[in-house]
Amino acid sequence: MFNEKRVYKISEINKIVKDVLEASFSNIWLEGEISNFKFHTTGTMYFSLKDEEAQISAVMYKNIASQLRFLPEDGMNVLIRGKLTIFLKRGQYQVTVYEMEPAGKGALQLAFEQLKERLLKEGLFDEDRKRPIPLLPQKIGVITSPTGAAIRDILSVIGRRFANVEILINPVRVQGDEAPGEIVKAIGEMNKNFPELDVLIIGRGGGSLEDLCAFNEEEVARAIYNSRLPVISAVGHEIDFTISDFVADKRAATPSAAAELVVQNKQELVNTIRSYRSRLENNLRYIFQSYKSRFQRAKDSIIFRKPFELVNQLQQELDNLTDRITQTITRFIEIQRGTFNLFAEKLTVLNPLAILGRGYSVTYKLPENKILKDTGNISLGDRLKIKLYKGEIISTVEEKQEVK
């Protein structure tokens, strides 16, 4: 290649670089953080992958993107497999992604958390919408595998407690792709064909996250939410929490716990009723006793034993009272008479006219009717009235004598 200048056209050089890149980086794994993620309406996903220093743009075409089990989001750390290439039109260096997994937590775990978040926001887990489990569930629908550990545990608990409960099993797969659909169908069947059921127990025995994933499916969650019959979710072991646990009306840690719940209520109720029964009887006996003793006390009281005694006593009391009354009255009269006489005597003594009785008389000058004490102020011919002890005399002055 002597010094003749070799001049490339742009499209030519881009094409060459694209081939070189694709040849040497046709199948590589990259890890990075997603940013400026765009999910195009055509189904293609455009985003970039970055680490602390650098960034590369990435593209995931529809056929791959649609199979993702989770929705990529900005800030999410992911592991991708793909090939390096050039977007010829704009000479842009990018990676075409064939496979993507969340780095750290697996896809399933992430899907679980995203769904949980979404359903929580939608209110499917709200406590107040949860239906109460009937106090005495006796017709129980069980949706689980007919051969799994769950039904065995449930029946053994019920058997041990020889509880008379009716169990109706709706056999379903609890694992694998058909499981969610079967569970949803079973919930529908139980609600539609067997409304007399008191409660539904839905669950399975223990297993890995993958084994339990049927109970993390949205369609199962919605079927539980919409079930008219209250639902007890009993999936896996104590530590396993699935979406159906959150949305169910009651979560039992394990299938046997669900059975315990049902049968244990019944035992408790039997005892409560027995205790009410005895308290009823004791109380009635107590009430009877108290009335009886009240009645007894009344009967023994003196009034009934010697009825006349009281009468006599009262009679005597009455006589006593009347005597006292008469005494006081007579004494009272004596006193009154006494005082009266006293007054009368005083009166007579003080009576100015009493002296007349001894011959004196009182002379009044008429017509003024004034008592006369000396002859000074009368004259001959005046008329006088003389009041005697008994009667009065009207007279005229004929003669008067001055007394010096």
Next chain:
Amino acid sequence: MAKKSETKFEDALGKLEKIVTQLEEGEVSLDNSLKIFEEGIQLSRLCAKKLEEAEKKIEILTKTKEGKITKRPFELKDE
């Protein structure tokens, strides 16, 4: 959705509880206490009956392709 026509178990239990407390408080007249005692005993019998009502029965559904559902007894060893 009261499934059982006569009084529901929960209501009967609630009434029984009220009667017991009423009698325990003691301000009940004699004839009244007799009346509600009687009612209490009946309620307790009703509750006990309801507890024993369901017989022990374990069944499993079989579903045909066409969606026909039938019940049959279920034994654990059943495959």
